[in-house]
Amino acid sequence: MRLHFILIPALVFCAASLQAQLKIGKLKYNGGGDWYANKTALPNLIRFCNNELGTRLQDEEDVVEVGSPSIFSYPYLYMTGHGNVVFSPAEAENLKRYLMAGGFLHVDDNYGLDKFFRVEIKKIFPESPLVEIPFTHPIYHQKFEFPNGLPKIHEHDGKPAQGFGIFYQGRLVLFYSYECDLGNGWEDQRIYNDPESKRQEALKMGANLISFCFTSQ
Numbered sequence: 001m002r003l004h005f006i007l008i009p010a011l012v013f014c015a016a017s018l019q020a021q022l023k024i025g026k027l028k029y030n031g032g033g034d035w036y037a038n039k040t041a042l043p044n045l046i047r048f049c050n051n052e053l054g055t056r057l058q059d060e061e062d063v064v065e066v067g068s069p070s071i072f073s074y075p076y077l078y079m080t081g082h083g084n085v086v087f088s089p090a091e092a093e094n095l096k097r098y099l100m101a102g103g104f105l106h107v108d109d110n111y112g113l114d115k116f117f118r119v120e121i122k123k124i125f126p127e128s129p130l131v132e133i134p135f136t137h138p139i140y141h142q143k144f145e146f147p148n149g150l151p152k153i154h155e156h157d158g159k160p161a162q163g164f165g166i167f168y169q170g171r172l173v174l175f176y177s178y179e180c181d182l183g184n185g186w187e188d189q190r191i192y193n194d195p196e197s198k199r200q201e202a203l204k205m206g207a208n209l210i211s212f213c214f215t216s217q
Helices: 041-052 069-073 089-100 114-124 182-186 196-215
Strands: 025-028 062-065 076-081 104-109 162-168 171-178
Touching: 025 069, 041 182, 041 196, 062 069, 069 089, 076 196, 089 104, 089 114, 089 162, 089 171, 104 114, 104 196, 114 171, 182 196
Parallel strands: 025 062, 025 076, 076 104, 104 171
Antiparallel strands: 162 171
């Protein structure tokens, strides 16, 4: 199955390639976890990308169910939450086809998601385990440089922030930000009272993810 969106093939977000506004999607999943967490995060990231990268993303994300064929309309899907995640066989197959066809899924551990997500992701790529992404990978070297990998935005268990991923035919199709809280860093400043420097780190790394998603296919 081919994706229904047009992926941008070059590293430049030129005006001609962005005449039609794209939207990004927030993944709604079953199992009881709060997939809807970080309500202000994506609009802030979109605004930042439009200002800093020259993208023309629509102002707000769409909510899209993991089993819906409409996921094929979004080049970038964002998944977050604190609790349980359950993918039915049909949902896992739908998400697998999306990723194999050129889609990109960013899973953002919002403290509590990890143990559930790691089980469910095996339904999608049982033969492709999560691997740590090396600091030399292009995802850390788009417009913004992160030579030491993911920034640490919020403290959890004293662990370092880590970026994991799944590759399909040599292409990074899933990026998992762990012990990092990028989405919390994208939120309105009043919500967590993070220093502006931390928010900027989070937004810049988020912009790298968007840039990588649109230019690496």
